[in-house]
Amino acid sequence: MDYDVIVVGAGAAGLMAAGRAAQMGRNVLLIEKMEKPGRKIRISGKGRCNLTNTRSHEEFLEKVRTGREFFGPAFRNLDNHQTVRFFRKQGLQLEVERGERVFPRSGKAWDVANTLAGWCKDLGVKLEVRTSAEEIVLLGGKIYGVTIRNRGGFQRRIECSNVILCTGGASYPATGSTGDGYTIAHALGHKIVDIRPALVPLEGAPAIVQQLNGLQLKNVGLRLEIDGEIAAEEFGEMDFGSRGLEGAVILRVSRDAVDALIDGRQVRLLLDLKPALDRETLLERMGRERAALPEVARFGELVRKLAPKQLVEPLAVAAGVRSDMRMHRVEEAAFGKLADALKCFALTVSDYRPFEEAVVTAGGVSTDEVDPQTMQSRIVPGLYFAGELLDVDADTGGYNMQIAFSTGYLAGELRK
DSSP states (O other), X not given: OOEEEEEEOOSHHHHHHHHHHHHTTOOEEEEOSSSSSOHHHHHHHHHTOOOEEOOOHHHHHHTEEEOHHHHHHXXXXXXXXXXXXXXXXXXXXXXXXXXXXXXXXXXXXXXXXHHHHHHHHHTTOEEEXXXXXXXXXXETTXXXXXXXXXXXXXXXXXXXXXXXXXXXXXXXXXXXXXXXXXXXXXXXXXXXXXXXXXXXXXXXXXXXXXXXXXXXEEEEEEEEEETXXXXXXXXXXEEEETTEXXXXXXXXXXXXXXXXXXXXXXXXXXXXXXXXXXXXXXXXHHHHHHHHSOTTOBHHHHHHHHSOGGGHHHHHHHHTSOTTSBGGGSXXXXXXXXXXXXXXXXXXXXXXXXXXXXXXXXXXXXXXGBOTTTOBBSSSTTEEEOGGGBSOEEOTTTHHHHHHHHHHHHHHTTOO
Protein backbone atom coordinates (compact mmCIF):
# COMPACT_ATOMS: atom_id res chain seq x y z
CA MET A 1 0.00 0.00 0.00
CA ASP A 2 1.20 3.51 -0.83
CA TYR A 3 -0.51 5.02 2.24
CA ASP A 4 -2.29 3.84 5.35
CA VAL A 5 -5.01 6.41 4.74
CA ILE A 6 -6.01 8.95 2.11
CA VAL A 7 -8.04 11.90 3.36
CA VAL A 8 -10.16 13.49 0.64
CA GLY A 9 -10.79 17.19 1.22
CA ALA A 10 -8.60 19.60 3.19
CA GLY A 11 -11.27 21.61 4.97
CA ALA A 12 -11.83 21.79 8.72
CA ALA A 13 -12.76 18.11 9.03
CA GLY A 14 -10.12 16.89 6.58
CA LEU A 15 -7.24 18.78 8.14
CA MET A 16 -8.21 17.57 11.60
CA ALA A 17 -8.61 14.00 10.36
CA ALA A 18 -5.29 13.98 8.52
CA GLY A 19 -3.40 15.46 11.46
CA ARG A 20 -4.94 13.05 13.96
CA ALA A 21 -4.22 10.04 11.73
CA ALA A 22 -0.58 11.10 11.39
CA GLN A 23 -0.43 11.68 15.14
CA MET A 24 -1.57 8.08 15.57
CA GLY A 25 1.41 6.92 13.49
CA ARG A 26 -0.32 6.51 10.11
CA ASN A 27 1.22 7.33 6.73
CA VAL A 28 -1.23 9.96 5.44
CA LEU A 29 -1.98 11.55 2.07
CA LEU A 30 -4.32 14.55 2.09
CA ILE A 31 -5.74 15.61 -1.27
CA GLU A 32 -7.48 18.91 -1.97
CA LYS A 33 -9.08 20.03 -5.24
CA MET A 34 -8.41 23.74 -4.62
CA GLU A 35 -5.06 25.51 -4.75
CA LYS A 36 -4.61 25.57 -0.96
CA PRO A 37 -6.12 23.87 2.09
CA GLY A 38 -8.82 25.35 4.28
CA ARG A 39 -10.49 27.57 1.69
CA LYS A 40 -13.85 27.56 3.42
CA ILE A 41 -12.26 28.15 6.83
CA ARG A 42 -10.54 31.22 5.39
CA ILE A 43 -13.84 32.93 4.56
CA SER A 44 -15.94 31.67 7.46
CA GLY A 45 -17.39 34.06 10.03
CA LYS A 46 -17.07 36.96 7.59
CA GLY A 47 -13.34 36.30 7.45
CA ARG A 48 -12.93 35.95 11.22
CA CYS A 49 -13.78 32.24 11.77
CA ASN A 50 -15.98 31.50 14.75
CA LEU A 51 -14.23 28.19 15.35
CA THR A 52 -16.27 26.99 18.36
CA ASN A 53 -17.84 28.27 21.59
CA THR A 54 -17.39 27.62 25.29
CA ARG A 55 -20.90 26.54 26.28
CA SER A 56 -21.54 23.47 28.43
CA HIS A 57 -22.00 20.08 26.77
CA GLU A 58 -25.74 20.19 27.35
CA GLU A 59 -26.12 23.71 25.92
CA PHE A 60 -23.91 22.86 22.96
CA LEU A 61 -25.77 19.71 21.98
CA GLU A 62 -29.11 21.52 22.22
CA LYS A 63 -27.99 23.60 19.22
CA VAL A 64 -27.33 20.56 17.02
CA ARG A 65 -30.42 20.43 14.87
CA THR A 66 -29.93 17.15 13.01
CA GLY A 67 -27.89 14.13 14.10
CA ARG A 68 -27.54 15.17 17.75
CA GLU A 69 -27.32 11.62 19.15
CA PHE A 70 -25.05 10.52 16.32
CA PHE A 71 -22.69 13.43 17.01
CA GLY A 72 -22.49 12.75 20.76
CA PRO A 73 -19.60 10.22 20.74
CA ALA A 74 -17.45 12.39 18.47
CA PHE A 75 -18.13 15.43 20.66
CA ARG A 76 -17.20 13.55 23.83
CA ASN A 77 -13.98 12.42 22.14
CA LEU A 78 -13.04 16.01 21.21
CA ASP A 79 -15.34 18.60 22.76
CA ASN A 80 -15.36 22.39 22.42
CA HIS A 81 -13.14 22.98 25.44
CA GLN A 82 -10.58 20.46 24.20
CA THR A 83 -10.68 22.18 20.81
CA VAL A 84 -9.84 25.52 22.43
CA ARG A 85 -6.92 23.89 24.23
CA PHE A 86 -5.79 22.23 21.00
CA PHE A 87 -5.53 25.52 19.10
CA ARG A 88 -3.85 27.30 21.99
CA LYS A 89 -1.31 24.49 22.21
CA GLN A 90 -0.56 25.07 18.52
CA GLY A 91 0.20 28.70 19.35
CA LEU A 92 -3.02 30.30 18.10
CA GLN A 93 -4.22 33.05 20.42
CA LEU A 94 -7.99 33.01 20.94
CA GLU A 95 -10.63 35.30 22.37
CA VAL A 96 -14.09 34.50 23.73
CA GLU A 97 -16.66 37.03 22.58
CA ARG A 98 -20.36 37.67 23.12
CA GLY A 99 -22.43 34.50 23.12
CA GLU A 100 -19.34 32.55 24.28
CA ARG A 101 -18.15 32.39 20.67
CA VAL A 102 -14.45 31.71 20.14
CA PHE A 103 -12.43 33.61 17.50
CA PRO A 104 -8.71 33.97 16.73
CA ARG A 105 -7.44 37.04 18.55
CA SER A 106 -6.01 38.33 15.28
CA GLY A 107 -9.51 38.46 13.80
CA LYS A 108 -8.22 36.55 10.77
CA ALA A 109 -9.75 33.24 9.70
CA TRP A 110 -6.57 32.57 7.73
CA ASP A 111 -4.75 32.00 11.01
CA VAL A 112 -7.07 29.11 11.89
CA ALA A 113 -6.55 27.46 8.49
CA ASN A 114 -2.79 28.02 8.59
CA THR A 115 -2.56 26.61 12.12
CA LEU A 116 -4.25 23.37 11.04
CA ALA A 117 -2.21 23.13 7.84
CA GLY A 118 1.02 23.75 9.76
CA TRP A 119 0.09 21.09 12.33
CA CYS A 120 -0.47 18.55 9.55
CA LYS A 121 2.81 19.44 7.87
CA ASP A 122 4.77 19.10 11.11
CA LEU A 123 3.25 15.64 11.61
CA GLY A 124 4.39 14.50 8.18
CA VAL A 125 1.08 14.59 6.29
CA LYS A 126 1.69 14.71 2.55
CA LEU A 127 -0.57 17.29 0.89
CA GLU A 128 -1.48 17.30 -2.80
CA VAL A 129 -3.49 20.31 -3.94
CA ARG A 130 -5.33 20.85 -7.23
CA THR A 131 -6.14 17.15 -6.99
CA SER A 132 -9.58 15.57 -6.87
CA ALA A 133 -10.83 12.08 -6.05
CA GLU A 134 -12.49 10.42 -9.03
CA GLU A 135 -13.32 7.05 -7.49
CA ILE A 136 -12.76 5.00 -4.36
CA VAL A 137 -11.60 1.56 -5.46
CA LEU A 138 -12.70 -1.57 -3.62
CA LEU A 139 -11.23 -5.07 -3.62
CA GLY A 140 -13.22 -7.83 -2.01
CA GLY A 141 -15.59 -5.25 -0.59
CA LYS A 142 -12.79 -3.39 1.21
CA ILE A 143 -10.88 -0.20 0.45
CA TYR A 144 -8.07 -0.78 -2.02
CA GLY A 145 -7.24 2.73 -3.23
CA VAL A 146 -8.35 6.03 -4.72
CA THR A 147 -8.29 7.12 -8.34
CA ILE A 148 -7.25 10.77 -8.39
CA ARG A 149 -6.96 13.41 -11.09
CA ASN A 150 -4.81 16.53 -10.99
CA ARG A 151 -5.64 19.91 -12.52
CA GLY A 152 -3.77 19.00 -15.71
CA GLY A 153 -6.05 16.00 -16.25
CA PHE A 154 -3.47 13.34 -15.34
CA GLN A 155 -5.16 10.39 -13.65
CA ARG A 156 -3.59 7.76 -11.44
CA ARG A 157 -4.55 5.24 -8.77
CA ILE A 158 -3.01 5.40 -5.30
CA GLU A 159 -3.29 2.35 -3.06
CA CYS A 160 -4.40 2.63 0.56
CA SER A 161 -6.28 0.59 3.14
CA ASN A 162 -8.43 3.43 4.51
CA VAL A 163 -10.16 6.52 3.12
CA ILE A 164 -11.62 9.42 5.09
CA LEU A 165 -14.11 11.34 2.98
CA CYS A 166 -14.27 15.01 4.04
CA THR A 167 -15.36 16.77 0.87
CA GLY A 168 -17.83 19.13 2.56
CA GLY A 169 -21.39 19.84 1.51
CA ALA A 170 -22.73 22.02 -1.30
CA SER A 171 -22.59 25.42 0.39
CA TYR A 172 -20.09 28.04 -0.82
CA PRO A 173 -19.15 25.92 -3.88
CA ALA A 174 -16.48 28.45 -4.86
CA THR A 175 -14.40 27.08 -1.96
CA GLY A 176 -14.48 23.58 -3.47
CA SER A 177 -17.61 22.25 -1.74
CA THR A 178 -19.41 21.19 -4.87
CA GLY A 179 -21.06 18.01 -3.62
CA ASP A 180 -18.49 15.58 -5.04
CA GLY A 181 -18.58 13.49 -1.89
CA TYR A 182 -22.27 12.73 -2.26
CA THR A 183 -21.64 11.16 -5.66
CA ILE A 184 -18.74 9.07 -4.36
CA ALA A 185 -20.64 7.92 -1.26
CA HIS A 186 -23.75 7.06 -3.27
CA ALA A 187 -21.70 5.04 -5.75
CA LEU A 188 -20.49 2.96 -2.80
CA GLY A 189 -24.05 2.22 -1.72
CA HIS A 190 -24.69 4.98 0.81
CA LYS A 191 -28.04 6.72 1.12
CA ILE A 192 -27.93 10.51 0.67
CA VAL A 193 -30.56 12.45 2.60
CA ASP A 194 -31.90 15.23 0.36
CA ILE A 195 -29.59 18.23 0.63
CA ARG A 196 -30.78 21.84 0.96
CA PRO A 197 -29.28 25.13 2.14
CA ALA A 198 -29.14 25.77 5.90
CA LEU A 199 -28.13 28.92 7.76
CA VAL A 200 -29.12 30.84 4.66
CA PRO A 201 -30.71 34.26 3.96
CA LEU A 202 -34.43 34.27 3.21
CA GLU A 203 -36.36 36.21 0.61
CA GLY A 204 -39.44 38.31 1.33
CA ALA A 205 -41.87 40.31 -0.77
CA PRO A 206 -39.63 42.32 -3.16
CA ALA A 207 -41.37 45.64 -2.51
CA ILE A 208 -40.94 45.65 1.26
CA VAL A 209 -37.43 44.18 1.16
CA GLN A 210 -36.32 46.81 -1.34
CA GLN A 211 -37.91 49.55 0.77
CA LEU A 212 -36.03 48.37 3.85
CA ASN A 213 -32.72 47.55 2.12
CA GLY A 214 -29.83 48.52 4.38
CA LEU A 215 -31.88 48.52 7.58
CA GLN A 216 -30.18 46.82 10.53
CA LEU A 217 -32.20 45.87 13.58
CA LYS A 218 -30.66 45.01 16.94
CA ASN A 219 -32.34 43.41 19.94
CA VAL A 220 -35.36 42.35 17.91
CA GLY A 221 -37.66 39.48 18.75
CA LEU A 222 -38.55 37.13 15.92
CA ARG A 223 -41.09 34.35 15.63
CA LEU A 224 -41.19 31.95 12.70
CA GLU A 225 -44.77 31.18 11.70
CA ILE A 226 -45.52 28.16 9.52
CA ASP A 227 -49.10 27.68 8.35
CA GLY A 228 -50.30 29.95 11.13
CA GLU A 229 -48.44 28.18 13.95
CA ILE A 230 -45.30 29.40 15.73
CA ALA A 231 -42.42 27.05 14.91
CA ALA A 232 -39.47 28.92 16.45
CA GLU A 233 -38.60 32.04 18.42
CA GLU A 234 -35.33 33.97 18.42
CA PHE A 235 -33.86 37.22 19.73
CA GLY A 236 -30.97 39.20 18.31
CA GLU A 237 -29.89 40.99 15.15
CA MET A 238 -31.55 41.10 11.74
CA ASP A 239 -30.56 42.83 8.51
CA PHE A 240 -32.39 43.76 5.34
CA GLY A 241 -29.81 43.34 2.59
CA SER A 242 -29.69 43.30 -1.17
CA ARG A 243 -29.86 39.49 -0.99
CA GLY A 244 -32.92 39.51 1.24
CA LEU A 245 -33.41 38.93 4.96
CA GLU A 246 -30.18 38.24 6.79
CA GLY A 247 -28.63 38.39 10.26
CA ALA A 248 -28.21 35.96 13.13
CA VAL A 249 -31.91 35.48 13.94
CA ILE A 250 -32.73 34.82 10.28
CA LEU A 251 -29.99 32.22 9.93
CA ARG A 252 -31.14 30.43 13.06
CA VAL A 253 -34.73 30.02 11.82
CA SER A 254 -33.80 29.43 8.19
CA ARG A 255 -33.44 25.64 8.57
CA ASP A 256 -37.12 25.26 9.50
CA ALA A 257 -38.20 27.94 7.02
CA VAL A 258 -36.43 26.22 4.11
CA ASP A 259 -37.98 22.85 4.91
CA ALA A 260 -41.43 24.44 5.13
CA LEU A 261 -41.01 26.28 1.83
CA ILE A 262 -39.88 23.07 0.12
CA ASP A 263 -43.07 21.44 1.40
CA GLY A 264 -45.17 24.27 -0.04
CA ARG A 265 -46.23 25.66 3.33
CA GLN A 266 -46.87 29.33 4.15
CA VAL A 267 -44.04 30.99 6.03
CA ARG A 268 -44.06 34.35 7.81
CA LEU A 269 -41.67 36.19 10.12
CA LEU A 270 -43.29 38.09 12.98
CA LEU A 271 -41.00 40.83 14.30
CA ASP A 272 -41.30 42.29 17.78
CA LEU A 273 -39.64 45.68 17.39
CA LYS A 274 -40.14 46.49 21.08
CA PRO A 275 -39.44 43.20 22.87
CA ALA A 276 -38.63 44.91 26.17
CA LEU A 277 -42.15 46.40 26.41
CA ASP A 278 -45.48 44.63 26.65
CA ARG A 279 -48.38 46.14 24.71
CA GLU A 280 -49.80 48.16 27.61
CA THR A 281 -46.43 49.63 28.53
CA LEU A 282 -45.85 50.47 24.88
CA LEU A 283 -49.21 52.27 24.67
CA GLU A 284 -48.27 54.28 27.77
CA ARG A 285 -45.00 55.32 26.16
CA MET A 286 -46.81 56.25 22.96
CA GLY A 287 -49.14 58.42 25.04
CA ARG A 288 -46.21 60.29 26.50
CA GLU A 289 -44.62 60.76 23.08
CA ARG A 290 -47.94 62.03 21.66
CA ALA A 291 -48.34 64.53 24.50
CA ALA A 292 -44.88 65.92 23.82
CA LEU A 293 -45.65 66.57 20.14
CA PRO A 294 -47.30 69.81 18.93
CA GLU A 295 -50.83 69.57 17.47
CA VAL A 296 -49.52 70.26 13.99
CA ALA A 297 -47.19 67.25 14.19
CA ARG A 298 -47.73 64.45 11.72
CA PHE A 299 -48.33 60.78 12.49
CA GLY A 300 -44.97 59.84 10.96
CA GLU A 301 -43.19 61.94 13.59
CA LEU A 302 -44.65 59.78 16.34
CA VAL A 303 -43.68 56.59 14.52
CA ARG A 304 -40.15 57.93 14.05
CA LYS A 305 -39.77 58.21 17.83
CA LEU A 306 -40.56 54.52 18.12
CA ALA A 307 -38.84 52.94 15.12
CA PRO A 308 -36.08 53.50 12.52
CA LYS A 309 -36.80 55.94 9.70
CA GLN A 310 -37.16 53.22 7.04
CA LEU A 311 -39.98 51.61 9.02
CA VAL A 312 -42.08 54.76 9.31
CA GLU A 313 -44.07 54.18 6.11
CA PRO A 314 -44.62 50.42 6.57
CA LEU A 315 -45.76 50.93 10.18
CA ALA A 316 -48.07 53.78 9.19
CA VAL A 317 -49.61 51.54 6.54
CA ALA A 318 -50.07 48.81 9.14
CA ALA A 319 -51.83 51.32 11.39
CA GLY A 320 -54.09 52.37 8.50
CA VAL A 321 -52.91 55.99 8.58
CA ARG A 322 -50.97 58.16 6.13
CA SER A 323 -47.66 59.12 7.67
CA ASP A 324 -48.26 62.80 6.78
CA MET A 325 -51.64 63.01 8.53
CA ARG A 326 -51.86 65.57 11.36
CA MET A 327 -51.94 63.96 14.78
CA HIS A 328 -55.18 65.65 15.85
CA ARG A 329 -56.99 63.99 12.94
CA VAL A 330 -55.82 60.44 13.74
CA GLU A 331 -58.48 58.20 15.26
CA GLU A 332 -57.68 56.59 18.59
CA ALA A 333 -57.91 53.06 17.18
CA ALA A 334 -54.94 53.79 14.91
CA PHE A 335 -52.62 54.08 17.90
CA GLY A 336 -53.65 50.62 19.04
CA LYS A 337 -52.95 49.28 15.55
CA LEU A 338 -49.54 50.97 15.63
CA ALA A 339 -48.74 49.27 18.92
CA ASP A 340 -49.83 45.93 17.43
CA ALA A 341 -47.60 46.49 14.39
CA LEU A 342 -44.61 47.35 16.59
CA LYS A 343 -45.13 44.15 18.55
CA CYS A 344 -45.93 41.99 15.53
CA PHE A 345 -44.62 43.33 12.22
CA ALA A 346 -45.31 40.56 9.72
CA LEU A 347 -43.11 39.68 6.73
CA THR A 348 -44.07 36.96 4.27
CA VAL A 349 -41.19 34.68 3.27
CA SER A 350 -41.35 33.81 -0.40
CA ASP A 351 -38.13 31.84 -0.95
CA TYR A 352 -34.61 31.14 0.29
CA ARG A 353 -31.25 31.98 -1.20
CA PRO A 354 -29.11 29.38 -3.04
CA PHE A 355 -26.26 27.19 -1.82
CA GLU A 356 -23.78 29.86 -2.89
CA GLU A 357 -24.99 31.98 0.05
CA ALA A 358 -25.62 29.23 2.61
CA VAL A 359 -23.28 28.77 5.56
CA VAL A 360 -23.83 25.01 5.72
CA THR A 361 -25.68 22.20 3.99
CA ALA A 362 -28.54 20.28 5.58
CA GLY A 363 -28.85 16.65 4.55
CA GLY A 364 -26.05 14.43 3.30
CA VAL A 365 -24.73 10.94 3.98
CA SER A 366 -27.27 9.16 6.17
CA THR A 367 -25.94 8.69 9.70
CA ASP A 368 -27.84 5.39 9.88
CA GLU A 369 -25.07 3.95 7.73
CA VAL A 370 -22.15 5.34 9.74
CA ASP A 371 -20.90 4.08 13.11
CA PRO A 372 -21.00 7.06 15.52
CA GLN A 373 -18.29 5.49 17.69
CA THR A 374 -15.76 5.47 14.85
CA MET A 375 -17.17 7.44 11.86
CA GLN A 376 -16.59 4.28 9.81
CA SER A 377 -19.07 3.22 7.16
CA ARG A 378 -21.33 0.34 8.10
CA ILE A 379 -21.31 -0.67 4.42
CA VAL A 380 -17.66 -0.38 3.33
CA PRO A 381 -14.93 -1.35 5.84
CA GLY A 382 -12.11 1.18 5.89
CA LEU A 383 -14.27 4.05 4.64
CA TYR A 384 -14.82 6.93 7.08
CA PHE A 385 -16.84 10.15 6.89
CA ALA A 386 -16.47 13.49 8.63
CA GLY A 387 -17.74 17.05 8.51
CA GLU A 388 -20.47 18.67 6.48
CA LEU A 389 -20.77 15.68 4.15
CA LEU A 390 -22.74 13.95 6.92
CA ASP A 391 -26.40 14.59 7.66
CA VAL A 392 -25.51 16.58 10.78
CA ASP A 393 -25.97 20.34 11.14
CA ALA A 394 -26.43 22.93 13.86
CA ASP A 395 -27.20 26.58 14.55
CA THR A 396 -24.83 29.43 13.86
CA GLY A 397 -22.30 30.27 16.56
CA GLY A 398 -19.32 27.93 16.03
CA TYR A 399 -21.35 24.74 16.29
CA ASN A 400 -20.90 23.52 12.71
CA MET A 401 -17.16 24.15 12.76
CA GLN A 402 -16.94 22.12 15.96
CA ILE A 403 -18.90 19.32 14.30
CA ALA A 404 -16.25 19.26 11.58
CA PHE A 405 -13.37 19.23 14.09
CA SER A 406 -14.91 16.54 16.31
CA THR A 407 -15.97 14.15 13.56
CA GLY A 408 -12.68 14.67 11.72
CA TYR A 409 -10.64 13.99 14.84
CA LEU A 410 -12.56 10.78 15.59
CA ALA A 411 -12.39 9.58 11.99
CA GLY A 412 -8.64 10.22 12.00
CA GLU A 413 -8.18 7.70 14.80
CA LEU A 414 -9.26 4.98 12.32
CA ARG A 415 -10.98 2.90 14.97
CA LYS A 416 -12.36 -0.37 13.73
